[in-house]
Amino acid sequence: MGIQYPLIIINFKTYSESTGANALLIARCAERVSKEYGACIAVAPQPADILRVASVVEIPVFAQHVDTEKPGPHTGYITPESVKEAGACGTLINHSEHRLRIDLIEESINRCRSLGIITCACANSSLVGKSLAAFEPDMIAVEPPELIGGGVSVSKAKPGIISESVSAIRSVSIAVRPLCGAGITDGEDVSASMKLGAEGVLVASGVVKAKDPGAVLVEFAKAIRQ
Numbered sequence: 001m002g003i004q005y006p007l008i009i010i011n012f013k014t015y016s017e018s019t020g021a022n023a024l025l026i027a028r029c030a031e032r033v034s035k036e037y038g039a040c041i042a043v044a045p046q047p048a049d050i051l052r053v054a055s056v057v058e059i060p061v062f063a064q065h066v067d068t069e070k071p072g073p074h075t076g077y078i079t080p081e082s083v084k085e086a087g088a089c090g091t092l093i094n095h096s097e098h099r100l101r102i103d104l105i106e107e108s109i110n111r112c113r114s115l116g117i118i119t120c121a122c123a124n125s126s127l128v129g130k131s132l133a134a135f136e137p138d139m140i141a142v143e144p145p146e147l148i149g150g151g152v153s154v155s156k157a158k159p160g161i162i163s164e165s166v167s168a169i170r171s172v173s174i175a176v177r178p179l180c181g182a183g184i185t186d187g188e189d190v191s192a193s194m195k196l197g198a199e200g201v202l203v204a205s206g207v208v209k210a211k212d213p214g215a216v217l218v219e220f221a222k223a224i225r226q
């Protein structure tokens, strides 16, 4: 499943509103909006829901995390091979809610690259974003942890971190696409992020916990194309 930029990635996290059958409802909604408005929207369900979602929708499906264990005698890990087999074309790495040691971030990015899995490395600051750019993931999403889930968007509360991250990441590698996230809930937040140089957004509660996720996604899809 191809990725186009600008990109909207919906992180389903472990919200009950996006688990199991609900994961399918939101994924189908994202697919409808993606097709209707021509915006690239990817969804990141929990591991147990990847196959269920990827076998139904034609939009990109990401894992929320992968481990570096190789195929073999390891128990309770999520290998990149398994998420790829389940239909995921990409994965988040080092999300603020699932932080990794830097050596594991590098290994995860390299393992995924060797398997053709797209990587969205997450960073909690522009400096971390700059450091991760050295590993050349496909994209880096900078999200100030204190704004995650709070409903006040990074583009309103800390616009400087977006423009700073964009130039910091690009100063290391122009191949890495800068995204941003945290607190994004409406089209204004999305267009502000794009104006600051982001090539996409990483969102969660603004969509998953919305009364009408479809309506929010339409706003996002219109804004990201501006």
Ligand code: G3P
Binding pocket: 011, 095, 143, 147, 148, 149, 150, 151, 181, 182, 183, 184, 202, 203, 204, 205, 206
């Ligand atoms: O992965 C994106 C997430 O961390 C942002 O969360 O709820 O602020 O959109 P939220």
